[in-house]
Amino acid sequence: MTNSASLKEAIRDEAARLGFVSCGFARADAAPDAGAELKRWLAAGHHGTMGWMAERADQRVSPTALWPEARSVIALAMSYAPASNPLALAEEPGLGRVSVYAQGGDYHKTVKKGLKALARFIVDRAPSELKVFVDTAPVMEKPLSAAAGIGWQGKHTNLVSRTHGSWLFLGLILTSLELEPDSPETDHCGSCTRCLDVCPTQAFDGARRIDARRCISYLTIEHDGPIPTEYRKAIGNRIYGCDDCLAVCPWNRFAGQAAANQAFLPRAELAAPRLGDLLALDDAGFRAMFAGSAIKRIGVKRMVRNCLIAAGNSGDPGLVDKVRPHLADPDPIVAEAAQWAMEQLAQAPSSAATQRL
Structure with missing residues (x-):
């Protein structure tokens, strides 16, 4: 077991230096229920024309199904918290509303660059095999990130952090290292249903x-x-x-724009x-x-x-x-x-x- 507190702390410090606002650790098999829920969702046809969700569902259900050598997950998040109200343009019909996440640089490139740099850092200190993922591979970032303690899945299905809200880009590193898992984050949505009630469709x-x-x-x-x-x-x-x-x-309300990565x-x-x-x-x-x-x-x-x-x-x-x-x-x-x-x-x-x- 690679259970060195100093290694995990070093990884967290390097992740912060690279622009990640959160870093957590989980076992590769930490979200067993997510796969079953995915299969129910696909069976109901709720994925629409996103055929790629179904094509690799057998790999998506668990990191170990995608890569059997995976032992641990390192979950990471970058903030893209906006400085202004994302709903402000609703009263400007001559203007187009673009989702906050897409108003800056392509997050795939920025997050993956940070993941690769962190991966090199880890291998230099603890020789191992690892793989990095943003959201273009069949891995379930949100339930794994919740298992790693960096947030919980809100009622809108996205990850929510008590510190950084829900303006987060997620990335994962799967590793062959046996790292001590962090405690999962608990659900803090309570009885609130604002996200469900506001949906226009x-x-x-x-x-x-x-x-x-x-x-x-x-x-x-x-x-x-x-x-x-x-x-x-x-x-x-x-x-x-x-x-x-x-x-x-x-x-x-707690998602400070100062924490947002400048690339976004x-x-x-x-x-x-x-x-x-x-x-x-x-x-x-x-x-x-x-x-x-x-x-x-x-x-x-x-x-x-x-x-x-x-x-x-x-x-x-x-x-x-x-x-x-x-x-x-x-x-x-x-x-x-x-x-x-x-x-x-x-x-x-x-x-x-x-x-x-």
Whole structure:
């Protein structure tokens, strides 16, 4: 058993130096119930078109299923706590709302860079095998992080920390070392249901039970087909993700923006983009605007689809000239979204033309 308090303390200190606000330790088999819950979720079809969730489910259920040599998990978190109210743009229909996590640099690169540096630090002090993961591999970061004591899974399914709230990017290191586990964090949600109640599309079927097919983050990011008509009005001006369930969590009162990693500070062009400008983007313009951003992976067509839905919800006939060219888009999903937006804007009162562009 590698049970040296000095080794664990050294790892924590190095993690903090590398920009992680939390670091905890758990056994590789510490979240046995998570796999069963995943299988129930998949069987219900709640993953929607995210086929990759089902394809590697047998590996996702446990770190040891993915890598049998894993003995311990080191769970880590970086903060991206915003400096301003994430819901502020709800009253600005001419602007697109981008989820806080995507307003700065791509977290995959920043978190993985920190994980690799910490992995080298560990191997130098305790020769071992290890693997690092952000969220592109079949591992269940949230239940494992809860088992490692850095937070608990809130009713919105995301990890919540008493110190850093829920604005956290998670990363894991699986290691062949036998490290003494930390105590799991307990649930501190109590009777609060703010995150469940605020959901615009009622995507939650009870605490920690989310149907991705109704979730705005899924619909605007992961889903590549037409956005179902019944959810379009609820999307409002959200063009990439949704922060509502996180933003209302009372624990975020303790999430100091000073702890946020500088790499995640919002870029001006992503914090409050104008719908009219986004609707004018071609593929080259999209790639230039979103270079170095997690948003880039959805591609220009999906972004334009999202912006057309937001334009239709804006009530601003001034956006008609921005929407009209997309009626002839060769992509039927974009063309249909443009037609819907034109129909909605045709019903808008003329006084709405004074809305911001």
